[in-house]
Amino acid sequence: MRIDIVSVFPEYFRTLDLSLLGKAQEHGLLQVTAHDLRDWTHDIHHSVDDTPVGGGAGMVMKPEVWAECLDELLGMDEVPDTVEDGQSSPAVLILPNPSAPLFTQRDATELSHEEHLIFGCGRYEGYDARLPEYYRGRQVDVREYSIGDYVLNGGEVAVCVMLEAITRLLPGFMGNPDSIVEESYTGAQSLLEHRQYTKPAVWRGHEAPPVLLSGDHAKVDRFRRDDALARTSEIRPDLIEALDCADLDKADRKTLISLGWEVSGSHPRRMAQKNTEQCA
Structure with missing residues (x-):
């Protein structure tokens, strides 16, 4: 170039x-x-x-x-x-x-x-x-x-x-x-990247998530995916709204529902908040 x-x-x-x-x-x-x-x-x-x-x-x-x-x-x-x-x-x-x-x-x-x-x-x-x-x-x-x-x-x-x-x-x-495959904004499903940790496992009283030390690669992958969904939902909800629900697996849908998203349509959308205020 x-x-x-x-x-x-x-x-x-x-x-x-x-x-x-x-x-x-x-x-x-x-x-x-x-x-x-x-x-x-x-x-x-x-x-x-x-x-x-x-x-x-x-x-x-x-x-x-x-x-x-x-x-x-x-x-x-x-x-x-x-x-x-x-x-x-x-x-x-x-x-x-x-x-x-x-x-x-x-x-x-x-x-x-x-x-x-x-x-x-x-x-x-x-x-x-x-x-x-x-x-x-x-x-x-x-x-x-x-x-x-x-x-x-x-x-x-x-x-x-x-x-x-x-x-x-x-x-x-x-x-x-x-190293660039799972970065923020990368891929068809554009999400913020999951959080990263290194050694030691416990630093100044703060512990890295134990699942990352489990050696179970499937659980590690799921934890990172859920963390990416949660971070994106909190910081960049517009990226969640742009996801194609057809590309979400069952675990993705479960995580998004727990985060307050409706995933039955073509794209996720925020669930309507119930109005708990009583009329005067």
């Missing part, structure tokens, strides 16, 4: 040379290059932003600077407005944006199969809104993602988050590929 990152702070991405991402680059699984957006400016001040049209606070990143950069990285011709119908760019352009749809594990899985990803890091009030619109019109697969309901100073942190989620799914990236 080839990854290009565009930022006004390319040095931020030196952290990608560490840990598993660094080893993956050393082993040739991926190639990561961080580019300085200011290299595509032509004025003495290397300006990448300007005041917003219509007034308002802050500065907006200039589309012409971004376009010169992206045209080069996308390998587009010098006359960018001439493109044949059906022709598309082999790269996916990803632009972090707090106003965009939430980035999910499903997105990470899909993008892990791509050969070339280009990430653009916005700053200030973000990039000109015409930028993604223009490249979509040029048959580029443009993705805008948010990583949460909050605002950052720039897209660099968001890009690092997405990169970790995507690249760890590449074949050969993880030392033990089984």
